[in-house]
Amino acid sequence: MKPRHEQWSLPEDTTFKSFIRRESAFDFGWHYHAEYELVLMTEGSGTRYVGTSVEPYAPGDLMLIGPDVPHTFVSRHPDSVAEAAVVQFRHDFLGPDFFALPQFRAVRALLERSARGLLFTRTPYALRARLTGLPEQHDSAASTVALLDVLGRLAHQADAAAPLTRPGYAPAPDTEARRRVDDVCRHLQRAHTRPVELVEIAAIAHMAPTSFSRFFRRTMGRTLSDYVNQLRTETACRLLATTELPVTEVAARSGYQNLSNFNRRFLELQHMRPSEYRAAHLPR
CATH class of the missing domain: 1.10.10.60 (Homeodomain-like)
Incomplete structure (x- = not known):
């Protein structure tokens, strides 16, 4: 079996998705998609599979996974609750040339590095609260500004982010x-x-x-x-x-x-x- 290709669907009033994934357990569901994905683990622990990486995850772990990188998460305790805050967006969700603007140079570099997956383990509380609050935002303009704020903050602490996959790994799901x-x-x-x-x-x-x-x-x-x-x-x-x-x-x-x-x-x-x-x- 190859990883499941997740199809893109959006709410009517925005160009990205944010949601809370809460289940009794995360099962192995190897998949990939064309969107960048921010995943903040908020409850439960287990194993993450991202490209070549197989490592434990815990609450507070934040990952930025680039397009077409296969990944999944498996709960360590199947009888307890597993929860994550998730944001998915495409490179052009604000227009094809938005991240080419000079003021977003650092964000553009962050997105490029996410091709190997990035792990942030010391994410400030304010940033985590920003992410978990995104699904509750009813103003799509305000939620877009909040997402840009998150990306900007991550870009300025990108040196502390560890790549998840080895340098030799290159996602190519269509080959x-x-x-x-x-x-x-x-x-x-x-x-x-x-x-x-x-x-x-x-x-x-x-x-x-x-x-x-x-x-x-x-x-x-x-x-x-x-x-x-x-x-x-x-x-x-x-x-x-x-x-x-x-x-x-x-x-x-x-x-x-x-x-x-x-x-x-x-x-x-x-x-x-x-x-x-x-x-x-x-x-x-």
């Missing part, structure tokens, strides 16, 4: 290469906790194993093994933070058959040992 990668990523999201063989994954992309290895690294900016380890480590983080399973069992359930390999990979990616991660994240 055969993108379709193959999306098929593989969707499959690995389900299958990474069991042994993953290169021959099996290459067959999903209808390629020879050696050719697929080169293709995946060139397209995703990382090796298949690196990507699988990222998925497994995030699964291990969820188990460590939400269960009291022994570390050996966490390793096995995450897809690692060798405990020393699990410990080594976990330390590489999380910069702490599994026991240290559990101590820092288990509820007290």
Whole structure:
């Protein structure tokens, strides 16, 4: 399956959308669209998948995701509420040349950087309140000014924003290469906790194993093994933070058959040992 392409629909009185997404849980729904998307996590925690990135999210995380970058969010606790404030807009929502104006040079640079996805983790309260209040604005002109204010503020703290995807990643959802990668990523999201063989994954992309290895690294900016380890480590983080399973069992359930390999990979990616991660994240 390739990521679902979301179709654009707008209210009658404006050229962008803002809404609160509130559900009992966010399920895996790999998708992309032509719009920029601001996502502020307001309740619940889980895993975000943005391009090549597979990392945890928490309330307060703010992401700016560029056009055509596949993404989804999966709740860590399926029995609790998941909520996010979302704004979607196209590059020309204020006219084709609006962001070419010199006074919006910083915003234009911010939007260009969002092609790799951007994460803001220290967003001021006033900016978060501005975003969560957008869906309640009944004056479309005032809501447009508010969105521009948000973009302007983010542009001036863009140096603090971390890119979400590797430099080698380039979104191209309409190409055969993108379709193959999306098929593989969707499959690995389900299958990474069991042994993953290169021959099996290459067959999903209808390629020879050696050719697929080169293709995946060139397209995703990382090796298949690196990507699988990222998925497994995030699964291990969820188990460590939400269960009291022994570390050996966490390793096995995450897809690692060798405990020393699990410990080594976990330390590489999380910069702490599994026991240290559990101590820092288990509820007290």
